[in-house]
Amino acid sequence: MDNEKKLPVHFAPLQGFTDAPYRNAHETLFAGIATYYAPFVRLEKGNTFRNKEVREITLANNSVHHLIPQLIASTPDELERIATLFQEKGHTEADINMGCPFPMLARRHKGSGILPYPEEVEQLLQRIYHFHNIKFSVKMRLGWDNPQECLALLPLLNELPLQHITLHARLGKQQYKGETDWDTFETFYRECRHPLVYNGDITTLDGLNKLTNRFPNLAGVMIGRGLLANPALAQEYLQGETLSKQELHEKIRAFHTSLLNFYEAHLEGKAQLLCKMKTLWEYLLPDMDRKIKKKILKSTKIETYRAAVGEGLKL
Numbered sequence: 001m002d003n004e005k006k007l008p009v010h011f012a013p014l015q016g017f018t019d020a021p022y023r024n025a026h027e028t029l030f031a032g033i034a035t036y037y038a039p040f041v042r043l044e045k046g047n048t049f050r051n052k053e054v055r056e057i058t059l060a061n062n063s064v065h066h067l068i069p070q071l072i073a074s075t076p077d078e079l080e081r082i083a084t085l086f087q088e089k090g091h092t093e094a095d096i097n098m099g100c101p102f103p104m105l106a107r108r109h110k111g112s113g114i115l116p117y118p119e120e121v122e123q124l125l126q127r128i129y130h131f132h133n134i135k136f137s138v139k140m141r142l143g144w145d146n147p148q149e150c151l152a153l154l155p156l157l158n159e160l161p162l163q164h165i166t167l168h169a170r171l172g173k174q175q176y177k178g179e180t181d182w183d184t185f186e187t188f189y190r191e192c193r194h195p196l197v198y199n200g201d202i203t204t205l206d207g208l209n210k211l212t213n214r215f216p217n218l219a220g221v222m223i224g225r226g227l228l229a230n231p232a233l234a235q236e237y238l239q240g241e242t243l244s245k246q247e248l249h250e251k252i253r254a255f256h257t258s259l260l261n262f263y264e265a266h267l268e269g270k271a272q273l274l275c276k277m278k279t280l281w282e283y284l285l286p287d288m289d290r291k292i293k294k295k296i297l298k299s300t301k302i303e304t305y306r307a308a309v310g311e312g313l314k315l
């Protein structure tokens, strides 16, 4: 496997997890990510943006070598507003979210909720022609409730000037659970004329190898929860071997300290800090001793939290 061509690994956008401090600390401590994606920016009621979402994509707050901001929109005007913001903020790439499964957004034909409506998808995506200085990509699912939806969209997607498509091999109605459907992914893969990036449930080197064996012409793989669980996964893939437990814990310790220091300096109060730090452990190191993990997640004071993390990452 070591001599084989390695796929570029892209860090998926994960709202609530992969914010700018997370991405910056991750790239400083772990190698192997080709592109970091920022979680989606949306237009609020009254046509405004949330300050936090704007801060997140501001270049001065991001140190990673390659960041692509993402937008979610159901109408061409919304797309135009958000892409204009990206342009004003100095971005030259933008990813369009047609995969989010949240029912509140999907009901309004945003995210994967737009997939059953090819005419709306076409209208939305035609607006990318207004932006000569931005390269667009699309992140989508197989469909909202039927895997034929992505195949029905392929002729129109193939005609658009997209940089690539990332396809999460699930339906919107599955949310994040249930099987990924590699057979429908394969049909799309065969007929898609754009570079295609696979996404969904890749968590191990073995999983990456199975993927590349079955789909040798992929342009990349996007990984979300697998990297939240093991932030060294992309590095291990590129190096062709897993880190020892000691090496991994050392790195995670440094990563954790870096995030704790950042949030301590930037968040208001200990309660907010504790809440933010505990979120990290919802996915991180799933094989950690269950009692220690529970102590971390149930801690009510930052002091007990720190002690439990110290115990869990003992070298």
Ligand SMILES: Cc1cc2nc3c(=O)[nH]c(=O)nc-3n(C[C@H](O)[C@H](O)[C@H](O)COP(=O)(O)O)c2cc1C
Residues within 6 Å of the ligand: 012, 013, 014, 015, 016, 038, 039, 040, 070, 097, 099, 100, 139, 168, 176, 199, 200, 201, 202, 222, 223, 224, 225, 226
């Ligand atoms: C908590 C959470 C937040 C997410 N936020 C976003 C987002 O902002 N934009 C997006 O395109 N996908 C988002 N996703 C989907 C992931 O990017 C990814 O497509 C999905 O988790 C499947 O990949 P994985 O199995 O490698 O995690 C989110 C997923 C989770 C679990």
